[in-house]
Amino acid sequence: xxxYCALIEILARSGDFDQIWSLIHAMRTSHVSLxxxxxxxxxxxYGNVGLTDDAQRAFASIxxxxxxxxxxxxxxLLNAQMKAQKTVDAxxxxxxxxxxxxxxxxxxxxxxxxxxxxxxxxxxxVELMKDMMRNDCTPNTWTFTxxxxxxxxxxxxxxxxxxxxxxxxxxxxxxxxTYNSLLQWFCWKGKPDKALELFExxxxxxxxPDTLTYGILVHGLFKASKAELAxxxxxxxxxxxxxPD
RNA sequence: AAUAGUGG
Numbered sequence: 001x002x003x004y005c006a007l008i009e010i011l012a013r014s015g016d017f018d019q020i021w022s023l024i025h026a027m028r029t030s031h032v033s034l035x036x037x038x039x040x041x042x043x044x045x046y047g048n049v050g051l052t053d054d055a056q057r058a059f060a061s062i063x064x065x066x067x068x069x070x071x072x073x074x075x076x077l078l079n080a081q082m083k084a085q086k087t088v089d090a091x092x093x094x095x096x097x098x099x100x101x102x103x104x105x106x107x108x109x110x111x112x113x114x115x116x117x118x119x120x121x122x123x124x125x126v127e128l129m130k131d132m133m134r135n136d137c138t139p140n141t142w143t144f145t146x147x148x149x150x151x152x153x154x155x156x157x158x159x160x161x162x163x164x165x166x167x168x169x170x171x172x173x174x175x176x177x178t179y180n181s182l183l184q185w186f187c188w189k190g191k192p193d194k195a196l197e198l199f200e201x202x203x204x205x206x207x208x209p210d211t212l213t214y215g216i217l218v219h220g221l222f223k224a225s226k227a228e229l230a231x232x233x234x235x236x237x238x239x240x241x242x243x244p245d
Numbered sequence: 246a247a248u249a250g251u252g253g
Contacts, residue, residue, distance in 0.1 A: 005247070012247095040247040047248095075248040082249090111249040142250050149250070180251045188253070212251070219253090 001032050008038045012045035017054070020045070028065060036062050036073040043073065047080025052089070055080040071102045075111060082115025090115065104135070110143045117150025125150050139170075145178040152185040160185070174202075176210050183213060187220025195220055196229075211242040218244070 004027050011019045020042050027034055039062045046055035059077045062069045074097040081090035090112060097104060109132040116125040125147060129139055144167040151160040160182065167174055179202040186195040195217060202209060214237035221230035237244060 009247080035247090037247045042247095044248060070247095072246080072248050077248090079249060105248095107249050109249090114250060117250095145250050175250095177251045182251095184251070184253085216252080 001027070001035065001037070004032060005037050005041065008041050012041050015045060015049060017042070017045065024061075024065070034065050034067055036067050036070050039065075039067070040073045040076045043076040043080060047076065047083055050084050052080050052084045052086055069097075069100065069102070071097070071105055071108065074100075074102055075105070075107050078108060079111040079115075082111055082118075085115070085119055087115065087119060087121075104132075104137065106132075106137055106140050106143060109137055110140070110146055113143060113150070114146040117146055117153060120154065122147070122150040122154045122156070139172065141167075141172055141175050141178065144172055145174070145181065148178060149181050152181060157185065157189065173205070174207065176202075176207060176213065179207060180210075180212050180216060183220075184216045187216055187223070190224060192217070192220045192224045192226060192229075209240070209242075211237075211245070214240075214242050215245065 004023055008020050008023055011023070024038055027038070039058050042058045043055045046052070046058060055077055059069065059073060062073055074093060078090050078093045081093060094104065094108070094112065109128060113125045113128055116122070116128065129143065129147060132139060144163060148160045148163050151163060164174060164178070164182065179198060182198050183195045186192070186198065199209070199213070199217060214233060217233045218230050218237070221233060234244060
């Protein structure tokens with residue numbers, strides 16, 4: 001089964017759906033034990049290109065092939081639906097999974113929260129995070145980052161910063177993605193000073209800036225006519241072994 | 246990890 005699954009992952013990257021179906025059928029005819037794993041890979045591949053109906057069909061075939069869908073398979077379907085902005089379908093999947101005895105996990109919630117934020121429904125995303133905690137599911141770095149990005153998208157910079165504080169207080173560490181999102185927003189808003197402050201916080205907390213971090217800052221500083229600071233940042237970037245693009 | 250997050 002591992003060989004088949006590895007092969008299916010490769011085919012998924014190239015979007016070769018028919019080949020994947022043939023392999024799944026081949027697994028059955030050659031009595032290789034089936035699990036939700038290959039179906040989940042397929043659901044995800046369909047989701048990546050927006051084919052939610054096909055993702056739904058792949059999901060349905062899990063039981064069709066005598067397996068029981070697990071939380072990961074539900075998550076893949078839910079994510080495909082959320083990414084396609086099919087919020088109603090996703091919430092339906094969310095309900096189905098619980099009726100089916102699958103407990104939503106941090107990936108389930110984060111996936112939904114991200115989808116809501118992308119759909120411009122941060123308020124709902126924040127409510128969902130509260131629900132999540134009420135259900136004893138602890139938000140992680142990805143969850144908080146999704147909320148922060150949603151708030152930034154909704155132009156709520158102050159709220160995003162206070163969420164960053166909440167995150168830190170709750171013992172959850174922001175990572176490079178968290179900081180890059182914030183830095184980028186403040187640079188776009190013409191507030192490189194705030195971005196620099198966050199950059200200092202980032203490094204003082206041991207979070208490593210990457211090429212994107214420096215790129216955002218260099219660009220932001222130049223845009224704000226702070227050429228000397230920008231050049232300074234470029235030097236730091238090179239010292240750290242990041243290649244400017 | 247077979248499923249979730251950063252480019253203007």
